[in-house]
Amino acid sequence: MADVTFLKTKDLKCHFGGIKAVDGVDFTLEKGEIRAIIGPNGAGKSTFVSLLSGRTEATAGEVEFLGENVTRLPAYKRVRRGIAYTFQITNIYKDFPVIENVAIAVQSRLSNSGEKTGAGRIRAEAEKVLARVGLSQFAERKAGELAYGHQRLLEVGMGLALQPELLILDEPTQGLSDSEVSDFCDLVKEIAQNATILLIEHNMDVVMTLAGRITVLNQGRILAEGSPEDIRANRAVQDAYLGRGDE
Amino acid sequence: MGFGPFLFLATLEGLVQASVLVLTAVGLSLVFGVMRVVNVAHGEFFMLGAVIAWFVATNMPGDPAIGFIAALIISPLAVGAVAYVADRLILTRLNYNPEATIVATIGLLYVIQQSVLMTYGADARPVDPPFYYTIRLPWFGYSSYKLFVIAAACVLLGVIWFVLKRTKWGLLMRATQFDRETALAFGIPVRKVYSFVFAIGAGLAAIGAVLIVPIQQAHYLMGLDPLLLSFTVVIIGGLGSIQGTIFAAILIGLSDGILSVFFSPTLAKIVSTLFVAMVLVFKPNGLFAKAKR
């Protein structure tokens, strides 16, 4: 059997009433990539990844993951197949201890893969994840009491705990300080050794540091795609950002 | 009796019921629409309105009509004041959190009900109607006061409509309902509007109650039925929509009156309750909701 495409969308559309948030996107992603999606505000980036993760239902078109059509699968089933999503606005269990946040994700992975879900095992795995994202010292703290940057890391840690095939990071560095951003980039590089990463990002430094390829969305369509250098040089992209591409 | 007059009577009765129901339910709907608060104590405001009407009417010397008119003024004001205080003391402090307000208004329900029990007692007491006159039709007689109730409800609805659509007060409420944050940014004291809306909602229930006590009697347990019926009406009409509420009140009033003539009234209630439940499941914006957005 020939290599299946890791992730592929065909003419994917999502319309809210008259607004065409995503309007016919053909997109492919290869295993092992770090791909960034950029674009001006309202370009449809978040809607697009919501369609991939199943948070939003597609109006038309298809999503294919590991050779299977997942367009009609509910979100939780896509997660079980390996698509993990981290939220743009920090979305954690604020009243629970940090470790419990991760443990919930670990339990999900273990029980979905039919493994034993003993309390000890879950805790051990959760501790490992916390170590990876550097939050071990806060394990017993209430998640809501963490600094904002640490909450973002926890958000990523929860995605990581699922050991996904594809990790979608929606504006992960938003609100992080410069030093946190660079730590974060290191973390993503490390994660990328085992997983494919799709990243929505505004911070161009981050994008340029991490991404192998960049996809530019504008007005719900793909405007350009290519290596960071190509994109930097692309006139259409600059127009889109500077607002002269409205017509 | 022929079928025609039969239907005619059922319709009249349905309209009387709808008249009282519409006032009560509009109050509930207004509170839900503007404040997003499900007020479980709404039926008790109704009951309180009836009881205060009794106190006013029995302590007012002279013609029953004077007592009645006094009740029509004093009772809604008094009930509104109670609601205003309740909002200030309880609901604002809960920050209008939906779950907490439901539980707290359940508490309020008991507090009002039992306070009335302690002061007014457990008896059902009648209020004299402002006038006695039975209209004799060829097939049956009908109380002229009941026709007055229908007319009064129409007038009051007109007033409500006018206030909401044509006055500064109405605009304040509607602005708060649609977007409280922006309302705040235009100098609308949202919290105060909330308190007043809560008071007005309760006052409307009280007016409905004053109109009904000459027909029914004031009793400390009379609040439950109007509460459930108002819920029904507000759900079918679409939560927070005043027009929908009016439509639904007439629909429910009429159908309840007519259905319970043909079926066992208990069965009619079961069917309508289940029907409402299904509306909630499958058409959560109410039966008359246009597809929005």
Add this chain to the structure above:
Amino acid sequence: MTDKTGNKTFNLTRRTALKGLAAGTSLILSPAVLRHGLAHAGETIKLGAPIHRTGIGAAYGRWYERVANAAVKIINDGGGINGMPIELIIEDDGTDPKRGTEVVEKFATEYKVDAIFGQLFSHVVAAAAPRAGELKVPYLMCSETHQLAAGGFSRYAFQPGITDVKSQIASMAPWVSKNLGKKVTMIYPDYAFGYGHRDFFSAAMKEQGGEVSTLIPVPPTETSFSRYFPQIDPSSDVIYHVMVGPGVLTFVKELGEFFGSSHPAIFGFVDSIEAVDLATPQLSFLEDSYFWEAAPRYAQADQTEFDKFYREAVGVDANGASTSDPKDISTYSHMFSVWETLFAIKSAMEAADYKGVEQKEAFIEALENLGTMEASNEHPQGKKVMDPKTHQAFGVQNISQVKSSKMEVVYTTTIEEGMYEPEVDYSKMSL
């Protein structure tokens, strides 16, 4: 030794180890002991009265309580029972089966009463009576329910004050069919109390060669009634109505509005206007219509000395209203049952020379053997006959006609007219 807490329920032999805990717990769980446990056994006769102070039975409960207090006062003023005064303990049962049962339990085990009396609404009785039997405390209901005579309860349950509804209804049918007509439309509450009327009266009419042609059940919580009236069969000779609950006044008012002056004969159970002032302007249509009454609300021309005495003691005037407020109408036709029940307890206890709970069995047997109770101050409604098998007392019933907004008795049944074959024999059951 007298327990310091006044609690006499402890078994001293088994409270060694956890003494402190027990004392604490019992204080929390049984606050009542502090108030009522102080009198020593054998000093008073304790009677527990669970009363419908609140809930849908409240209009009745208020008068039941008033009558109970009046009767107890008379008994105590006369030296009590067997030389012991009655200690009357009243608690609200909320007209609720669970609370009603709890109160019965409390009376039986906490207050350790000698007997319980006073519950009226049948759903409360249905829940509470069996528990009284299990706790082996005499339970005297004032409720009209037929559940007792139908064999639903135990040997501890009695109804000595008021005749049950089956008997009341059956004794009405011959008179109705003879004097008013044979074709009847019934309007009755859509719950147990109404079903009794529906079934017993239909059967009794059939026996008389009449028929109940239309049945109109109305939910007890209904607040407006007009829409039910078109179902009334216009060819009926008689409209038979019985309604209970807070909506009764609305019911009769709307019936009047609907019919105006021309209508079939109307026969109602007085329940439809219990606690309602007949002088209300809109009730004028009831003029000339008929009611069943157990005890006539309005003092009759031939009023007995006993009725006069009873009215005075309870504080009710000749119109059945409170002497302090002529607008406050009593539940005259039912509340006498409390009075007569208390005096039945008294005479049974005296017959058994009752001194305390040890003589409970003798007391029960004495209740069964009350036999004929003649009309007297103790039985102002009239003569009663206690059936030892069914534990049900039977008495006379009255049919009254409304004249000038008062009710005049036009016919009084004999006790025999209301008798039926016993369906149970409690006296053979174990105690």
Add this chain to the structure above:
Amino acid sequence: MGAGMMKSLILHLAVLVLLFLLQFVISDYAILTLTRMMVLGIFASGFNILFGYTGLLSLGHAMFFGAGVYAAGLPIYHFGWSVPLAFVFAIFMSFVAAVIIGVIALRTVRDSFMILTLMLAQAGYLAILYFNRETGGSEGLTMPQASRSFDFLGLTIDLTDAATRYNIAVLLLAITIVVSFILIQGRYGRLFNAIRENEARTEMLGYNVLTAKLFSFTVSGTIAGMAGAAYAILFGYIGATFAGIQYSIEALLFTLLGGAGTLLGPLLGSILMTTLIDRLSEVTSAYFLFLGLILIALTLWFPKGLLGTIKEKWLPWLT
């Protein structure tokens, strides 16, 4: 097993043992009333699985209590079924009812869920009235004398005996607590909590949230139904009031007072509230006034209830 879990287990077992031992020292009345408190405590415990642990506020849980009452009582009354058989049957019927109602009700959320459960319960209550020839309507039915004692595994169990009833209640309470404990300490407990705290996030972690909610709803409804069945067989009377709104609200009140999301909270709430009402009714007829005041006070100042506050402040390991 963690130390916290161990402590929690010991505490719960100790409470159960204490409840068993209490019967040797407390007054007769306390035994009678504590029996009822335990049965209602079981009902509230069932409610708590849904409300306290999963975060779904049902205002119609009396429908399951009522389902249990009638599914146990009617076969005994009409067909003379043996008590154990009727009891098991009632638990099964409550389970079926919970699954069906859950499938419908869980299509809605928040306000709508609360109103919908209220409406469905009201329909159930009216249905009992409507089928009054079978159910006895609002008057209810008194269980026949013959059903008040039965032979079970060679033992004659007399349900008119207070001590017997008390011990059956303790046993059923123990079963409820132990089952709940296992459930809550296990992976479902974590999942329920996660749903309560943040449903959307939980779905995005790969959980089928709807199934989990239905599971919680079913467990909750079945326990409530078992409590109802126990009520019917232990106290020998079935009536429509037990399916009324009042009982839905009592379950909520007990849970809020004792502490939502704690296993012993509902029982504690039931004991305190019933005792309070019992005391107050000696002084006033308007004892429900205090019920209302307590509800308001709880939402304003004590949203976590007694045990919930204790858990938060001092005993974080409490289940």
Add this chain to the structure above:
Amino acid sequence: MAASLEVIGFDTFYGQSQALREFSIRLEGGKVLCLLGRNGAGKTTALKSIMGIIPPRKGKLLIDGNDLSEKPAYEIPKHGIGYVPQGRRLFSELTVRENLEIGLLTRSTGKQALEHALSYFPVLRERINQVSGTLSGGEQTMLAIARALCIEPSVLMLDEPTEGLMPSAIAAIRDVVIKLRDEGKAILLVEQRVDAVIPVADTVAFMDHGEIRETVAIDVLKDNPALLQKYVGV
């Protein structure tokens, strides 16, 4: 002379997380100050904090020299701040007139103010009884501005007024902003796109992480593409 708008040291939080740090600005009448920064930098939060919708935990607010720090939110607009929120937030089920009347509610300025506001946008006059949700995007923005003008503000705050508009509409809005500035109003403008502000701004403040990182005069910015690169990307 006191500044029209002065914000001193706002610290604002969403629950635990801090959204504004030591946020301070000063704005004179007849000037336009632009807040620039990417999504989540705290621009909208800054405006909402000024309006009191999300009250700051710390800091001072002065309008025309009046200290409003302790005032409840609904008092603030009465002292002369008009607010055009992000996404316009019209009362879309109400008519154009009703939307404007909401602007009039809390000040007794009456019909005159309404007429004056409409004088900037003749097209709205034609649609005065139309339900505002049915207006075109550009008209909706105009209405949002007119509504803010109804309270006769000395300070006008606009949050991304040109977002999602056609270029022609953008130009029209821009002209009105310039006109208002020239009439002496102090204008605080939030934008993501530099090109939108270059023609109107006097000063640009770059925000990131809830802080103002740099404040530059517009002439400086025009000549310095490196700054553009740094804060807006590309």
